[in-house]
Amino acid sequence: MALDNAAVLKPGTGYIYLADPDTAKPTVTDPLAPGPGWSNLGHTSLSNGISFGRDGDTPETLGSWQNPALRTTDPTITYTLTINALQASVETYQLYFGAGPEAVQPDGSFRIPARPTAQVRALLVIAVDGTVFLPLWHPRVSLVGSDAITFDPNALAEFPVTATFLGSSLLDGALGEWAVLGSGGSGS
Numbered sequence: 023m024a025l026d027n028a029a030v031l032k033p034g035t036g037y038i039y040l041a042d043p044d045t046a047k048p049t050v051t052d053p054l055a056p057g058p059g060w061s062n063l064g065h066t067s068l069s070n071g072i073s074f075g076r077d078g079d080t081p082e083t084l085g086s087w088q089n090p091a092l093r094t095t096d097p098t099i100t101y102t103l104t105i106n107a108l109q110a111s112v113e114t115y116q117l118y119f120g121a122g123p124e125a126v127q128p129d130g131s132f133r134i135p136a137r138p139t140a141q142v143r144a145l146l147v148i149a150v151d152g153t154v155f156l157p158l159w160h161p162r163v164s165l166v167g168s169d170a171i172t173f174d175p176n177a178l179a180e181f182p183v184t185a186t187f188l189g190s191s192l193l194d195g196a197l198g199e200w201a202v203l204g205s206g207g208s209g210s
Contacts, residue, residue, distance in 0.1 A: 029204025031156055033149035036072070038063040038105055040113075043162050044192050045144040047199060050157045053148040060146055063113065067106035067180050072147065075102040075184075101187045101197060103147070103160075104168060106180040117141055118167035118181045140166040145185055145198075160198035161190040 037053055039060040048057035066072065079097035086092050107114045112126055119125070120138025127133055143165060147158040168184035187197040 026204035039146040065108040162188040
């Protein structure tokens with residue numbers, strides 16, 4: 023692989039958008055306007071950013087008497103993205119507590135369900151580095167709260183939500199598509 027400075031990203035800002043499950047991949051020309059059907063999740067943590075996770079088996083080496091390292095297995099992997107939402111809004115509560123629109127009460131309060139139900143949505147993350155941006159599209163993710171909410175007087179309250187990538191019929195069972203930066207890339 024050749025060195026390609028244009029393929030290096032310093033994600034100084036970014037945006038998280040949600041849409042109905044299996045919403046088509048937008049053609050992003052403006053990170054603030056990804057297109058119809060996508061709604062901005064709102065403020066997310068600067069200090070904790072977003073983090074991608076990977077959980078699953080490690081490849082196992084299989085061998086023969088003649089070659090002890092003949093092949094490796096293809097492990098099953100689950101990919102996740104943790105978002106630390108900052109807004110104490112209905113949308114954040116629905117994702118964190120695992121509730122649908124029925125949780126919003128007539129007085130505007132939010133009723134926390136006894137048993138959370140993960141919310142399935144399409145996810146679009148746009149990481150921005152100056153005038154360059156990198157769209158990461160996942161047509162189906164399962165979102166639910168993943169860690170404790172902390173009210174720290176020296177920090178903004180955060181609502182950690184984890185998105186688990188799900189297969190989509192739009193991609194023949196694949197999990198998402200990420201733009202490529204640099205020579206031959208599709209990012210901006």
